[in-house]
Amino acid sequence: MKALRLTSTSGSKPSLSLSTLPKPSPPPGSVLVKIRAAGINPSDVINAKGGFPYTTFPRTPGRDYAGVVVEGPEEFLGKEVYGTSGKVLSFTTDGTHAEYCVISCDGINLKPSSLSFVQAAAVGVPFTTAALTVRRAMIQSTDRVLILGASGAVGSAACQLARNKACQVLRAARRGSVDVNLTTDPELSTVKSLTEGKGVDVVIDTTGSPALMRAALRILALRGRLVYISAPKEGSTDFTFDMKQLYREEKMIIGCNSLLQTLPEAAKELGGLTPGFEDGSLQAPNESDIETTRIEDAVNVYQMKGNLGNSKKIVISF
Amino acid sequence: MKALRLTSTSGSKPSLSLSTLPKPSPPPGSVLVKIRAAGINPSDVINAKGGFPYTTFPRTPGRDYAGVVVEGPEEFLGKEVYGTSGKVLSFTTDGTHAEYCVISCDGINLKPSSLSFVQAAAVGVPFTTAALTVRRAMIQSTDRVLILGASGAVGSAACQLARNKACQVLRAARRGSVDVNLTTDPELSTVKSLTEGKGVDVVIDTTGSPALMRAALRILALRGRLVYISAPKEGSTDFTFDMKQLYREEKMIIGCNSLLQTLPEAAKELGGLTPGFEDGSLQAPNESDIETTRIEDAVNVYQMKGNLGNSKKIVISF
Numbered sequence: 001m002k003a004l005r006l007t008s009t010s011g012s013k014p015s016l017s018l019s020t021l022p023k024p025s026p027p028p029g030s031v032l033v034k035i036r037a038a039g040i041n042p043s044d045v046i047n048a049k050g051g052f053p054y055t056t057f058p059r060t061p062g063r064d065y066a067g068v069v070v071e072g073p074e075e076f077l078g079k080e081v082y083g084t085s086g087k088v089l090s091f092t093t094d095g096t097h098a099e100y101c102v103i104s105c106d107g108i109n110l111k112p113s114s115l116s117f118v119q120a121a122a123v124g125v126p127f128t129t130a131a132l133t134v135r136r137a138m139i140q141s142t143d144r145v146l147i148l149g150a151s152g153a154v155g156s157a158a159c160q161l162a163r164n165k166a167c168q169v170l171r172a173a174r175r176g177s178v179d180v181n182l183t184t185d186p187e188l189s190t191v192k193s194l195t196e197g198k199g200v201d202v203v204i205d206t207t208g209s210p211a212l213m214r215a216a217l218r219i220l221a222l223r224g225r226l227v228y229i230s231a232p233k234e235g236s237t238d239f240t241f242d243m244k245q246l247y248r249e250e251k252m253i254i255g256c257n258s259l260l261q262t263l264p265e266a267a268k269e270l271g272g273l274t275p276g277f278e279d280g281s282l283q284a285p286n287e288s289d290i291e292t293t294r295i296e297d298a299v300n301v302y303q304m305k306g307n308l309g310n311s312k313k314i315v316i317s318f
Numbered sequence: 319m320k321a322l323r324l325t326s327t328s329g330s331k332p333s334l335s336l337s338t339l340p341k342p343s344p345p346p347g348s349v350l351v352k353i354r355a356a357g358i359n360p361s362d363v364i365n366a367k368g369g370f371p372y373t374t375f376p377r378t379p380g381r382d383y384a385g386v387v388v389e390g391p392e393e394f395l396g397k398e399v400y401g402t403s404g405k406v407l408s409f410t411t412d413g414t415h416a417e418y419c420v421i422s423c424d425g426i427n428l429k430p431s432s433l434s435f436v437q438a439a440a441v442g443v444p445f446t447t448a449a450l451t452v453r454r455a456m457i458q459s460t461d462r463v464l465i466l467g468a469s470g471a472v473g474s475a476a477c478q479l480a481r482n483k484a485c486q487v488l489r490a491a492r493r494g495s496v497d498v499n500l501t502t503d504p505e506l507s508t509v510k511s512l513t514e515g516k517g518v519d520v521v522i523d524t525t526g527s528p529a530l531m532r533a534a535l536r537i538l539a540l541r542g543r544l545v546y547i548s549a550p551k552e553g554s555t556d557f558t559f560d561m562k563q564l565y566r567e568e569k570m571i572i573g574c575n576s577l578l579q580t581l582p583e584a585a586k587e588l589g590g591l592t593p594g595f596e597d598g599s600l601q602a603p604n605e606s607d608i609e610t611t612r613i614e615d616a617v618n619v620y621q622m623k624g625n626l627g628n629s630k631k632i633v634i635s636f
Contacts, residue, residue, distance in 0.1 A: 136568075210561065222578070231562035240558040243528065244549035247573030250454075255565030260540070 002295050003098030004302075006048055008057040013050040016061070016299050024094070026102045031072030033081060033103055037121035038096040038316045039064035040298070041153075043259065045306045047090060052259075054091060061090045062097030062316075064124035066117040073105065082111040084124025084270055086261025097298065097316060107263035109270055112277035118292060119284040121315050123157075123277070128269040129229060129258040130157035130204075134165070136256050137202045137227045141166040144195055148172050148182070148216065149206035153285075153313060154229065158204045160282055167202075170194060188215040200224065208232055210239050217241055220251050227254040285313055292317040320613050321416030322620075324366055326375040331368040334379070334617055342412070344420045349390030351399060351421055355439035356414040356634045357382035358616070359471075361577065363624045365408060370577075372409060379408045380415030380634075382442030384435040391423065400429040402442025402588055404579025415616065415634060425581035427588055430595035436610060437602040439633050441475075445600070446587040447547060447576040448475035448522075452483070454574050455520045455545045459484040462513055466490050466500070466534065467524035471603075471631060472547065476522045478600055485520075488512060500525075506533040518542065526550055528557050535559055538569050545572040603631055610635040 005019035026032040044061050046052065066082040083103060089095040094102070111120045133154075139145065145162040149155040150171035162169045170191060172180035180190045191200060199221035205213055208230030216226055231237040241253070261269065276282030291312045293301050298316050305314065323337035344350045362379050364370065384400040401421060407413040412420070429438045451472075457463065463480040467473040468489035480487045488509060490498035498508045509518060517539035523531055526548030534544055549555040559571070579587065594600030609630045611619050616634050623632065 208561070213561075228561070228565055231560075231565060237560050237562040238558050239561045240556050242549075242555050243526070243531075243546070243557045244555040246571070247546055247549060248575050248577075250573045250575050250578055252573065253564070253571040255568045255570065257566050257568050259566075260568055 001099035003060045003094070004062070004295065004298055006055070006057055006059045006061055008050065014048060014055075014057060016048045016302055018296060018299060021060075021098070023100050024102050026072050030102050030104045031069045031076050031108065033065065033067040033101050033108070034070045035065050035067040035096055035099060035101055036117035036318055037066045037292075038062050039121045039124060040097075040301060040305060040314045040316065041125045042305070043125065044090065044097070045302055048302050049306065052091060054087070056092050059090065060094035060098050062095035062101075063090050064121050065096035065101060066111050066115075066120035067101075069108075070100075076105065076108070080111040080117075081108040082115075082120040082124065082270070083108050084128050084266050085263060086266040087259050088263045097295070099295075099318060104263055107267045109267055109274055112274055114278055114280065115284050116287060118287060118290055118315050118317055122290050122313050123273075123284045124270060125258065126153035127157045127273050127282070128261075128266055129154045129256070130161050131269050131273060132258050133158055133204045133227045133229060133256045134161045136254050137204065137225045139165055139167060139202055143201040144168045144170070144198070144221070145202045145204065146170045146172060146180070146188075146191060146200040146216070146219070147204045147206070148212055150178060151176050152206055155204070155206045158206070162202075162204075164276070164281055170200065182212065186211060186215065188212075188219050191219045202227070206230070213239060214241070217246070217251065217253075220249075223250045225252045225254055227256050229256050229258075289313065290315055319417035321378045321412070322380070322613065322616055324373070324375055324377045324379055326368065332366060332373075332375060334366045334620055336614060336617055339378075339416070341418050342420045344390050348420050348422045349387045349394050349426065351383065351385040351419050351426070352388045353383050353385040353414055353417060353419055354435035354636055355384050355610075356380050357439045357442060358415075358619060358623060358632045358634065359443045360623070361443065362408065362415070363620055366620050367624065370409060372405070374410055377408065378412035378416050380413035380419075381408050382439050383414035383419060384429050384433075384438035385419075387426075388418075394423065394426070398429040398435075399426040400433075400438040400442065400588070401426050402446050402584050403581060404584040405577050406581045415613070417613075417636060422581055425585045427585055427592055430592055432596055432598065433602050434605060436605060436608055436633050436635055440608050440631050441591075441595070441602045442588060443576065444471035445475045445591050446579075446584055447472045447574070448479050449587050449591060450576050451476055451522045451545045451547060451574045452479045454572050455522065455543045457483055457485060457520055461519040462486045462488070462516070462539070463520045463522065464488045464490060464498070464506075464509060464518040464534070464537070465522045465524070466530055468496060469494055470524055473522070473524045476524070480522075482594070482599055488518065500530065504529060504533065506530070506537050509537045520545070524548065531557060532559070535564070535569065535571075538567075541568045543570045543572055545574050547574045547576075607631065608633050
């Protein structure tokens, strides 16, 4: 089968190439999924650059997928499934950027019939990461929620999840039609006027910018919670805040990392979102907003995404 | 009646003196408590120095008390009560360092019969603050908990509350019989060996030392929570941490401030602890560990506590 492959010798940065590997056989308790579509996430690109110290090599990358079960227990055979990975697929077992992938039975979910394979392969990491932030922020229906990086994949999923909890949601991004334009208002001053001076109860920061996080702490209301999912990719990752202000106003700073989840935990998180995709209360990206690539061109796509930063969602389609 | 009194003119630092005031009359929905004992807390001393910008003057200080209801609705008359204050008594209404104090009916609790008036007056702020930290740290029975400043009033109460939740508790203080001696092990290295390298799930920091807090973040286990209740009294209150480490390990930094509670909220917090004092699962300080003072000497005690820092618990006794 065709598969992307990361190789690394004696601790050097890994090298990504298109390889031909034997089709794997699923051990008991697992299924073999014929991959129909597999999303490329920022964490895949970081992994291909050697950014995760726990990745073992050689390794097929890829955390998200949608496909059909072609081997394994009879109850699963022929089923259309989709899924995502926490800390397993693409790090310590082979991932989804291949024609076939072995997944343990407790790591799969039935694909929502409302989503195409390409759409279903685009939602795993973004929506489960967004669900993680919403859960860890302990969001209530009365909360005002500010999403930093709202036009990104995780940010836009978080907007949907917070709105579905009946929260008032403010979207912040560098450009586009948003409530807070981060290019012209990096201090988030707009938030005060948009909330009648009260500030927001929750900030979900998907950007990892210390300057934005400092501004976000300031515009948090009493007992506000700031959750975040990344740190600066280069330079210092130090963050400084005023201890006195944070405790007097009972604020919280909360780290979120979807890469800590086991495969069953990630499947459970995604399974919790499946009814939303089915009934339309959660919207996957439209096909027209997803760019597809053949696996033969995927090495170039990895290279491009690494250089361009936030580009259109790209899914490998078979 | 005799009462301590804080006076301040045009924003100057307040001045504390012993005054004679008319005995107050309780408005509807309130009781008049004949104060039998009233604890002096660090926050009272800070208040007397003008440390809380929202205090209005002139003002009788004092947040904790135990006494007898002498006026008010018949159901309360003659009852022995005790209580504490969040952001009301001693800040915007007159507090407990007086012979009589007006308290709203939803702000009192029946005094546990197992506690003397002096003991009951010593538990309010320390135990409700400790309960707040335990609640906001979301402590579970399986958690390993480290208490920084375990020999202090809040710290020792937090030890009891965490132990009562069946947690493994490590006590850290500058001296005495503790698990971690903060004088000889300011980096908290002992914690690693005491937890077989795993670290602790929760740190309750009552000291407000940035250096200790930095060390505490390092020895927190995966998904660990650090709660804290104070900041340095002098100098910078800036705190710096590594954003990347905090999110990758899903840690949390959580501020706690008992001064945000309304009077009914503070009463509810203390009421939740009352059964524990009654059945002995919570231990108030022994009488022998409490120093009592007459109100005539209390101005000197405020002065002394402000200069000496952590001294013996002192209660004004009438």
